[in-house]
Amino acid sequence: MASQAPSNPLPLLYNDLQPINQQQHGDKKLLQIQSAPHIAQAHAIPVTVDEFALLQRTYPIVFSVGDNSVPLALMGLNEGVNTFLDDKGMLTEPVYLPAYLRRYPFLLAQLNEGSDELSLCVDPTSGVIGDGEGDAIFDGAQPSEKIKGILDFCEQFEAAGQRTAAFMAELEKSGLLMDGEVAIQPENSEQPFVYRGFRMIDEEKLRDMRGDELRKMNQNGMLPLIFAHLFSLAQIRDIFGRQVAQGKGPVPNEQPADAMADA
Numbered sequence: 001m002a003s004q005a006p007s008n009p010l011p012l013l014y015n016d017l018q019p020i021n022q023q024q025h026g027d028k029k030l031l032q033i034q035s036a037p038h039i040a041q042a043h044a045i046p047v048t049v050d051e052f053a054l055l056q057r058t059y060p061i062v063f064s065v066g067d068n069s070v071p072l073a074l075m076g077l078n079e080g081v082n083t084f085l086d087d088k089g090m091l092t093e094p095v096y097l098p099a100y101l102r103r104y105p106f107l108l109a110q111l112n113e114g115s116d117e118l119s120l121c122v123d124p125t126s127g128v129i130g131d132g133e134g135d136a137i138f139d140g141a142q143p144s145e146k147i148k149g150i151l152d153f154c155e156q157f158e159a160a161g162q163r164t165a166a167f168m169a170e171l172e173k174s175g176l177l178m179d180g181e182v183a184i185q186p187e188n189s190e191q192p193f194v195y196r197g198f199r200m201i202d203e204e205k206l207r208d209m210r211g212d213e214l215r216k217m218n219q220n221g222m223l224p225l226i227f228a229h230l231f232s233l234a235q236i237r238d239i240f241g242r243q244v245a246q247g248k249g250p251v252p253n254e255q256p257a258d259a260m261a262d263a
Helices: 049-055 101-104 143-175 203-207 210-219 222-231 235-245
Strands: 045-048 062-063 071-074 106-110 118-122 176-181 183-184 193-195 199-201
Touching: 045 101, 049 071, 049 193, 049 222, 062 222, 071 210, 071 235, 106 143, 106 193, 143 176, 143 203, 143 222, 199 222, 210 222
Parallel strands: none
Antiparallel strands: 045 071, 062 071, 062 199, 106 118, 176 199, 183 193
């Protein structure tokens, strides 16, 4: 597997990365994570195109601003607010959980520059590896079946990530992305609360596209993904309502703010 930690910047949620190897983890067990409060502070989670059909039923799907834009599922509209996870980072109801969260605290990382080989790593601060009751990480000199299953899931996630990157490249080329803005005006509020800091599909440009361009998007699978994104935007008001109901939303009559931060 590997013995050297990657030096790249850490992705969202990960505090550290440690390659899984027999020397360090040969006698360790996989433990149940009891608490991950930092996950409960994440309001925008990276997602893959493979998930759009499931995500759009529950979460708004938007796109991050800046270079290398990625699709995001909004679990809250404000920094530090997640309306689906409790303070320990656990789901409060049976909804689809984005694969990025289900993958944590594992991921595949490139350990050596110039090599395409990816190794299974873990965030050692998560508490998922240790002594005590749990599943073995190694079976003798070989990874256990449990670890093989985790590796397989991470490999599937990486493959979905490549498909997502290809989709985003085509989307950028199409010129359909624009800066997003949503205004929500609750009852008893003098002014709307405005949310910015994300990107979305420009529906007017989509309607004005030539037939051959739309046909190509339909044939390569982009069009269903675009519509899943557009349909999902209706969930923004539901997330706003969840925040208010949970006491995490803006208070009526307060001055509204651009509450959605750049992701």
